[in-house]
Amino acid sequence: MFDCAAVYGNEDRIGKVFQDAFAKGKVKREELFVMTKVWNDMHGKGDVLISCAKSLKDLQLDYVDIFFVHWPFRNYHEPGASGDYRHPDSKPFNVDEYMETWRQCERLVDMGLTRFIGMSNMTIPKLEAVLPQCRIKPVAIEMELHPSFQQPELFEYCVARDIQPIGFCPIGSPTRPDRDKTENDITDIEMPELVEIAKAHNVHPAIICIKWAVQRGQIPIPFSVKENEYVSNLKCVTEDPLSDEEMAIIKKLDQNNRLIKGQVFLWEGAKGWEDLWDVDGTITK
Numbered sequence: 316m317f318d319c320a321a322v323y324g325n326e327d328r329i330g331k332v333f334q335d336a337f338a339k340g341k342v343k344r345e346e347l348f349v350m351t352k353v354w355n356d357m358h359g360k361g362d363v364l365i366s367c368a369k370s371l372k373d374l375q376l377d378y379v380d381i382f383f384v385h386w387p388f389r390n391y392h393e394p395g396a397s398g399d400y401r402h403p404d405s406k407p408f409n410v411d412e413y414m415e416t417w418r419q420c421e422r423l424v425d426m427g428l429t430r431f432i433g434m435s436n437m438t439i440p441k442l443e444a445v446l447p448q449c450r451i452k453p454v455a456i457e458m459e460l461h462p463s464f465q466q467p468e469l470f471e472y473c474v475a476r477d478i479q480p481i482g483f484c485p486i487g488s489p490t491r492p493d494r495d496k497t498e499n500d501i502t503d504i505e506m507p508e509l510v511e512i513a514k515a516h517n518v519h520p521a522i523i524c525i526k527w528a529v530q531r532g533q534i535p536i537p538f539s540v541k542e543n544e545y546v547s548n549l550k551c552v553t554e555d556p557l558s559d560e561e562m563a564i565i566k567k568l569d570q571n572n573r574l575i576k577g578q579v580f581l582w583e584g585a586k587g588w589e590d591l592w593d594v595d596g597t598i599t600k
């Protein structure tokens with residue numbers, strides 16, 4: 316599984332790697348599961364098709380497996396913007412605008428340009444508003460999930476509706492940009508209970524985060540550019556599982572420790588990053 320996105324700015328390089336692997340017969344297209352996402356500045360009429368076409372061209376593919384709406388806002392920030400940046404055009408979530416974007420994603424399925432479509436960075440109130448209107452339901456939702464941020468309600472909500480949770484920042488994103496760090500953030504891989512379990516299995520705590528994710532039922536998408544890490548991240552879920560007792564210990568580590576707060580997407584007048592996440596159970600206006 317490859318978790319790509321237009322905004323990551325590297326799909327052309329990934330496309331060359333795919334092409335090379337196909338040409339050398341190392342792997343077939345149908346053996347890969349490739350996902351991409353439309354960025355916030357490409358939600359308008361016609362733009363989603365253009366974004367998908369650009370991703371397919373860069374990835375050198377005829378179709379992707381899941382096409383995601385990356386964030387449920389059209390709010391744009393300049394690349395490298397600081398955490399307190401506010402774009403004057405940014406607005407709170409709007410159901411009609413979101414559905415305009417989603418309708419375009421549904422048409423990508425009709426056209427065979429993606430097999431499935433998905434959502435990302437959603438909340439239960441937003442899902443309650445949009446799911447009944449979807450002609451084609453999301454097959455998966457990307458959400459932040461790691462031991463100190465388990466989002467049990469959103470996780471259960473998705474599972475109950477046959478929507479697969481995909482967990483980003485599964486290791487607690489220790490190398491995320493400074494603008495996404497705040498003073499009280501917890502570092503998952505330093506939590507004593509996780510370190511203890513890692514010692515018992517003779518692995519890095521990162522590996523315990525990944526085993527926990529898969530055994531819980533989410534698909535973790537860990538990032539690494541180091542071969543020893545990404546190989547062990549894949550291998551670890553095929554061997555030496557966590558015990559029920561260890562799973563129960565990790566369940567108790569949830570501390571509502573959201574790391575990707577999304578503050579650069581806030582609008583003028585918003586109180587704080589919590590406004591993006593509908594913490595009082597209603598869509599923040």
Ligand SMILES: NC(=O)c1ccc[n+]([C@@H]2O[C@H](COP(=O)([O-])OP(=O)(O)OC[C@H]3O[C@@H](n4cnc5c(N)ncnc54)[C@H](OP(=O)(O)O)[C@@H]3O)[C@@H](O)[C@H]2O)c1
Nearest residue numbers: 318435457483484485486487488490519521537538539544
């Ligand atoms: N949908 C969204 O809005 C969204 C948002 C954020 C992320 N994502 C996706 O989620 C992916 C992962 O997120 P992330 O990179 O922020 O966080 P992450 O996967 O939790 O953390 C990545 C870091 O963990 C370390 N690591 C990985 N494997 C390790 C191992 N086996 N042992 C020790 N350390 C290990 C690496 O650090 P070192 O390099 O220091 O070893 C790596 O930079 C992204 O690549 C992206 O695809 C999606």
